[in-house]
Amino acid sequence: MSEQSTRRLLGWIVGALGALSAIKPMRESDLFWHLALGRAVLRAGRRVVPEPMSVAALGDTRAVPEWLWDLACYGLWNHGGALSLTLLLALLGGLITSLGWRVLRGHDPAVSLPPSALTLALALPALVGRVRERPEVVALALLLASLLLLRRWGASPEHRPRTGLALVAVGLLWAQVHGTAPLLAPMVLVSVAPSLLAHLRRRSLDRASLSLLAGVTAACLTGAQGPGALLALRAHSRGDAVAHLADMHRPLWESFDPTAAVMGPAFVALLLLGLGGMLHAGRCWPRRLGWAALGCLLASTAVRGLAPGALLLLPLAASGSTALWTSLHARSGRRATFALAALSLCLLARGAVWFESRQGPIGEIGVPALSQPMGAVPTLRSLPAGSAVFASMDASAALGFALDGRARTLVDSRTPMHFDDLQFAMSRDLQRAVDPSAALQRYGVRAAVVERDSALCAWLDGDARWRPVQLAGAWSVFVREGEAAGGPRITALSPCGPRWLRGQCSPEASAELAAQLTRLPRDEALMVRTSVALACGAPLDPAISPLLSAASATRPLPSWLRPLRARVAVRQGRLDEALEDVTALCAEGRLDALAELAPALQGQGRTADLRAPLAAAAEVMDDATPAGVRADLASVLATLGDVEGARFHATRAAALGSERAAPVLRWVARRHPDARARADADAWARSLSER
Numbered sequence: 001m002s003e004q005s006t007r008r009l010l011g012w013i014v015g016a017l018g019a020l021s022a023i024k025p026m027r028e029s030d031l032f033w034h035l036a037l038g039r040a041v042l043r044a045g046r047r048v049v050p051e052p053m054s055v056a057a058l059g060d061t062r063a064v065p066e067w068l069w070d071l072a073c074y075g076l077w078n079h080g081g082a083l084s085l086t087l088l089l090a091l092l093g094g095l096i097t098s099l100g101w102r103v104l105r106g107h108d109p110a111v112s113l114p115p116s117a118l119t120l121a122l123a124l125p126a127l128v129g130r131v132r133e134r135p136e137v138v139a140l141a142l143l144l145a146s147l148l149l150l151r152r153w154g155a156s157p158e159h160r161p162r163t164g165l166a167l168v169a170v171g172l173l174w175a176q177v178h179g180t181a182p183l184l185a186p187m188v189l190v191s192v193a194p195s196l197l198a199h200l201r202r203r204s205l206d207r208a209s210l211s212l213l214a215g216v217t218a219a220c221l222t223g224a225q226g227p228g229a230l231l232a233l234r235a236h237s238r239g240d241a242v243a244h245l246a247d248m249h250r251p252l253w254e255s256f257d258p259t260a261a262v263m264g265p266a267f268v269a270l271l272l273l274g275l276g277g278m279l280h281a282g283r284c285w286p287r288r289l290g291w292a293a294l295g296c297l298l299a300s301t302a303v304r305g306l307a308p309g310a311l312l313l314l315p316l317a318a319s320g321s322t323a324l325w326t327s328l329h330a331r332s333g334r335r336a337t338f339a340l341a342a343l344s345l346c347l348l349a350r351g352a353v354w355f356e357s358r359q360g361p362i363g364e365i366g367v368p369a370l371s372q373p374m375g376a377v378p379t380l381r382s383l384p385a386g387s388a389v390f391a392s393m394d395a396s397a398a399l400g401f402a403l404d405g406r407a408r409t410l411v412d413s414r415t416p417m418h419f420d421d422l423q424f425a426m427s428r429d430l431q432r433a434v435d436p437s438a439a440l441q442r443y444g445v446r447a448a449v450v451e452r453d454s455a456l457c458a459w460l461d462g463d464a465r466w467r468p469v470q471l472a473g474a475w476s477v478f479v480r481e482g483e484a485a486g487g488p489r490i491t492a493l494s495p496c497g498p499r500w501l502r503g504q505c506s507p508e509a510s511a512e513l514a515a516q517l518t519r520l521p522r523d524e525a526l527m528v529r530t531s532v533a534l535a536c537g538a539p540l541d542p543a544i545s546p547l548l549s550a551a552s553a554t555r556p557l558p559s560w561l562r563p564l565r566a567r568v569a570v571r572q573g574r575l576d577e578a579l580e581d582v583t584a585l586c587a588e589g590r591l592d593a594l595a596e597l598a599p600a601l602q603g604q605g606r607t608a609d610l611r612a613p614l615a616a617a618a619e620v621m622d623d624a625t626p627a628g629v630r631a632d633l634a635s636v637l638a639t640l641g642d643v644e645g646a647r648f649h650a651t652r653a654a655a656l657g658s659e660r661a662a663p664v665l666r667w668v669a670r671r672h673p674d675a676r677a678r679a680d681a682d683a684w685a686r687s688l689s690e691r
Contacts, residue, residue, distance in 0.1 A: 277320025
């Protein structure tokens with residue numbers, strides 16, 4: 001096969017990989033904000049619309065900055081659901097990787113195939129890692145298209161009029177779909193700067209370059225926010241959201257740790273490859289170096305800037321890798337080719353594993369099961385029109401879109417209409433407040449949909465002014481006392497915490513459960529029924545296992561799902577799977593399913609396996625570790641012969657008053673090699689027995 005045919009075949013393979021990477025579960029709750037805004041734009045027939053979902057205290061008329069993306073998403077969703085939107089993402093994913101391959105192949109005529117494959121393997125996380133249901137995916141495609149057009153502008157002066165018009169068109173489109181459109185202007189400036197400087201030295205004007213720069217700059221400001229887009233971009237990068245979203249933090253050293261991250265190390269590798277090749281060749285490539293500097297500046301602003309920053313490194317990395325490859329191949333010949341191919345395959349494999357673990361499983365289509373409390377929608381619709389509803393961060397967007405204005409959710413400001421103002425911090429303060437009643441009163445909240453394991457849920461359940469009316473899977477629905485809508489108060493079932501019953505299993509609990517199940521979709525009803533069956537010792541529905549497997553496709557695993565999955569695994573005798581989940585929970589300081597797992601492991605003579613979850617809990621909880629956990633850990637360490645570890649935890653458990661530490665302390669008093677430690681343990685054991 002000729003090299004040209006090989007390049008063409010690789011181009012198709014790369015495009016297919018990009019398309020395949022987009023066929024995965026939709027986990028972005030921002031998607032529902034975009035759908036709601038697209039619906040509002042369609043109804044209004046303009047880019048400035050009334051805020052469609054937030055409560056009256058927040059809502060007003062504002063511009064929808066990403067209106068074209070929102071409109072396209074809503075149109076596809078409305079006519080084909082998740083499948084149509086996934087097909088769009090697959091098309092964009094294939095386009096991005098194909099354009100990336102063309103950028104690698106096209107910015108230097110001397111670029112050969114082996115270094116291109118290596119550079120592609122390094123760049124693949126940046127090319128596919130951000131292919132998700134957000135307008136950013138279109139911005140990445142337009143960034144790569146701009147690099148290709150700018151290359152054509154510099155290489156083919158006879159085509160400059162058409163190339164210039166194409167760049168202006170890219171700017172116009174970019175401004176309608178994503179706030180990063182102003183990035184195109186400095187990209188053009190970097191490209192035309194050498195020509196502008198050359199004309200300046202000759203005391204003449206480069207009218208073509210100046211016209212291009214002016215046209216592109218004007219095009220980038222044609223979005224719904226107009227010139228205000230620059231101020232919005234500045235506020236977006238410095239607003240309160242930066243303090244709360246890890247994706248918007250400036251990169252830290254751990255962002256570049258190759259054992260824990262992929263995007264950061266790939267960025268550094270591309271940069272070193274380009275700079276190393278340039279130094280080895282003893283040349284300077286001003287345009288490619290300028291784009292690389294722009295990429296470094298972009299990556300330094302936020303973690304999410306690593307991907308577009310890496311794409312700006314591609315022209316420099318392509319030329320640098322070729323310069324290094326030419327020298328290496330001249331000395332090592334075929335061995336260098338095999339080594340480079342093996343390295344490229346290893347990088348591709350690692351990238352694929354990372355992608356599957358973070359965004360997979362590949363091939364799944366749609367919103368993951370149980371990821372949204374859609375069973376709460378009928379209850380919220382029964383509220384008076386326009387009622388304010390507080391919903392937790394991951395539920396407010398989906399509920400607001402489904403309610404379509406009938407009830408309005410208190411946004412946490414991830415909607416583009418309220419992103420960088422005070423409300424972003426306020427909504428989070430409300431969830432952490434010791435007494436959130438003032439905030440709930442301020443916004444006139446009539447109902448709340450909150451996670452069962454949240455502090456706000458516990459507060460609402462303990463306040464007489466609120467009544468729990470519905471268990472919506474991993475969420476619970478509360479309405480104000482005296483509100484006619486919503487249904488009767490739940491009394492026998494518990495709306496919060498790991499237990500689903502307030503007391504023992506009873507006919508009242510069974511009656512409430514039957515009433516709740518009629519109000520829920522099948523998946524949510526099955527989850528609630530399973531949770532109560534676990535508490536009451538009733539048989540499990542066989543359908544729960546495949547449902548939990550489907551729901552666990554959400555990455556990372558939702559906090560509400562892991563304890564339920566662990567309990568089901570314990571009941572079904574799959575103790576290794578349960579141990580993995582319980583250990584992960586304990587590492588977060590959550591002891592949800594430990595009480596069920598411990599007897600099961602002890603019954604099979606696997607007491608030693610409890611060391612991992614108990615040690616994880618003690619490490620993360622530190623001084624807040626319960627006495628019982630320390631006593632259990634001391635007992636496990638004693639069975640393993642760790643006398644010093646057993647002494648440490650048993651003594652601390654005894655100091656907290658746990659009589660369960662006494663047997664371990666007596667064991668330590670017999671086994672510890674130090675006489676003073678033996679005497680101390682014996683004294684603690686006697687003090688517990690004399691209480």
